[in-house]
Amino acid sequence: MRLAAQLVSWLALVGTVLLAALFFADRLTLSQMQNWLLGATVVWFVSAPLWMGRR
Amino acid sequence: MAEQEHHEAVDEYEREPVPPTAQLGLKSYVGQFAGEHVAGTELMIGPLFLAAGVSAFDLLVGLLVGNLLAVMSWTLFTAPIATRVRLTLYFQLEKICGRKLVTLYNAANGVMFTFLAGAMITVSATALGVWFQFPMPGLGDLLPKSVGWVVAVLVTGVLFTLVAAYGYKSVARFANLAAPWMVLVFVAFGIVGLRQLGLTSLGDFWNVAQTVIWKGGAPMAGQVKFTFWHVMFFAWFCNMAWHIGMADLSLFRYARHAWYGVASAAGMFVGHYMAWVAASILYAVQLHQDPTNTAVLPGPLAYRACGLAGLLCVIAAGWTTANPTLYRAGLAFQSLVPSSSRFRVTLITGLVATVTAVFPLVTMKLLDFVALWGMILMPMGPVIFVDFWLFGRWGLRRNYAEATGCGINWAAGLTWFLTMGACSWLVLKGGVQIYFVSLPGWFVAALLYVGLSKLLQRRAPAEVAT
Numbered sequence: 001m002r003l004a005a006q007l008v009s010w011l012a013l014v015g016t017v018l019l020a021a022l023f024f025a026d027r028l029t030l031s032q033m034q035n036w037l038l039g040a041t042v043v044w045f046v047s048a049p050l051w052m053g054r055r
Numbered sequence: 056m057a058e059q060e061h062h063e064a065v066d067e068y069e070r071e072p073v074p075p076t077a078q079l080g081l082k083s084y085v086g087q088f089a090g091e092h093v094a095g096t097e098l099m100i101g102p103l104f105l106a107a108g109v110s111a112f113d114l115l116v117g118l119l120v121g122n123l124l125a126v127m128s129w130t131l132f133t134a135p136i137a138t139r140v141r142l143t144l145y146f147q148l149e150k151i152c153g154r155k156l157v158t159l160y161n162a163a164n165g166v167m168f169t170f171l172a173g174a175m176i177t178v179s180a181t182a183l184g185v186w187f188q189f190p191m192p193g194l195g196d197l198l199p200k201s202v203g204w205v206v207a208v209l210v211t212g213v214l215f216t217l218v219a220a221y222g223y224k225s226v227a228r229f230a231n232l233a234a235p236w237m238v239l240v241f242v243a244f245g246i247v248g249l250r251q252l253g254l255t256s257l258g259d260f261w262n263v264a265q266t267v268i269w270k271g272g273a274p275m276a277g278q279v280k281f282t283f284w285h286v287m288f289f290a291w292f293c294n295m296a297w298h299i300g301m302a303d304l305s306l307f308r309y310a311r312h313a314w315y316g317v318a319s320a321a322g323m324f325v326g327h328y329m330a331w332v333a334a335s336i337l338y339a340v341q342l343h344q345d346p347t348n349t350a351v352l353p354g355p356l357a358y359r360a361c362g363l364a365g366l367l368c369v370i371a372a373g374w375t376t377a378n379p380t381l382y383r384a385g386l387a388f389q390s391l392v393p394s395s396s397r398f399r400v401t402l403i404t405g406l407v408a409t410v411t412a413v414f415p416l417v418t419m420k421l422l423d424f425v426a427l428w429g430m431i432l433m434p435m436g437p438v439i440f441v442d443f444w445l446f447g448r449w450g451l452r453r454n455y456a457e458a459t460g461c462g463i464n465w466a467a468g469l470t471w472f473l474t475m476g477a478c479s480w481l482v483l484k485g486g487v488q489i490y491f492v493s494l495p496g497w498f499v500a501a502l503l504y505v506g507l508s509k510l511l512q513r514r515a516p517a518e519v520a521t
Binding site: 012019021024031033037038045048 | 228231232233235236239240242243246247249250251254255361362363364365367
């Protein structure tokens with residue numbers, strides 16, 4: 001469970017930068033990028049508390 | 056909430072050296088610096104550089120050199136003393152300067168922290184402006200422009216204050232959670248902003264940087280023209296109170312080795328390089344799209360690039376940094392009246408910060424405010440430095456107040472006041488800009504403290520017998 005949550009969290013973080021890079025490369029429009037970025041944000045804040053700061 | 060619940064390790068060993076068992080590794084410092092220096096105010100500082108007419112070379116190289124100097128200051132000035140004495144700044148100052156002078160220092164610190172918290176509340180309130188569409192202050196505004204703005208700041212400030220007073224720990228946990236995400240949203244700000252400015256290939260970066268983003272030239276109305284030296288000194292001295300001013304003795308007393316000062320590079324190059332550059336790019340996008348819109352408002356800037364996630368970043372950056380700032384201000388003021396309730400002091404401090412946040416004066420003049428803060432608190436740094444490294448060798452008594460039991464060491468007190476006076480004179484009458492004055496100020500303070508201590512200790516030799 002912890003490992004899965006960590007994996008999801010890290011993917012959300014990578015996604016945050018990757019989405020910006022895809023907009024830079026004209027693979028996403030600005031609004032698409034912004035919507036996905038909000039999604040990545042939600043995923044990070046839902047998944048990270050499941051493992052961050054917990055033993 | 057009981058006051059001991061508020062602070063973590065930093066509040067322990069307040070009047071004794073940190074023991075080896077409590078010492079921390081490098082990783083703790085890297086994390087702490089990286090988290091603390093991506094604050095809401097970074098979103099103001101980056102754009103203000105641009106408003107100051109900075110050129111690409113001056114900004115990018117000035118920040119590089121200035122941040123390196125800041126890292127060296129932590130590593131060579133602060134950490135070596137911290138890891139040798141392992142005491143808090145306040146206890147170290149009390150030994151040298153006496154309790155009364157430390158109280159005054161705390162009051163000055165508390166006032167500056169209150170204004171800084173106010174600036175962070177202002178930054179977060181700009182995010183509400185995007186939602187509610189009320190008129191917000193422009194670059195040159197010193198007064199609020201609309202009732203909506205006043206209400207937004209008051210609501211934001213009161214919420215921040217209540218949370219800082221009631222739930223410091225939960226926000227501190229949220230800050231740890233938000234830190235990695237915020238850093239990457241700042242990276243996204245930069246990448247998206249560059250594309251919005253027309254950059255399509257990294258090979259064109261320098262050309263776009265020079266001709267579209269940081270074009271140099273005259274500053275905007277009411278702003279000081281920034282050159283390489285302004286940027287370098289600003290980056291070096293914006294945390295002057297912490298490194299050369301020695302406030303981070305309290306932080307580094309837990310470090311296993313003095314070289315852990317290099318961990319400050321994580322804060323400087325993530326927060327004070329990448330974040331400032333990214334925020335500056337966002338402002339360049341705004342000016343590119345509408346040259347008449349010179350308002351420096353982090354909410355709209357972030358929203359334009361990253362939508363709702365950008366707005367959340369602005370709120371989180373302001374909130375997570377206003378929280379410890381309000382808490383520190385409350386701590387400083389509480390030390391003036393130790394019997395007062397920490398909760399009540401934090402509440403009052405937060406409300407005062409909220410009132411200051413309504414007026415955009417500090418926020419729009421943040422570069423000057425930060426430089427002023429360094430200038431006011433800096434003189435205690437050379438006092439500690441000289442006292443620790445030179446006094447023993449020169450036959451002068453170290454930790455004079457502790458040795459004599461006096462409430463105020465007038466050599467240190469006069470050093471502080473005279474240095475502030477000399478620096479103020481240089482700024483007001485001598486034509487030296489506030490960004491530069493703290494460098495000569497350091498030497499003035501060091502010389503004054505040595506000279507005044509020689510006089511004081513010669514006049515009262517019986518008192519200073521070791």
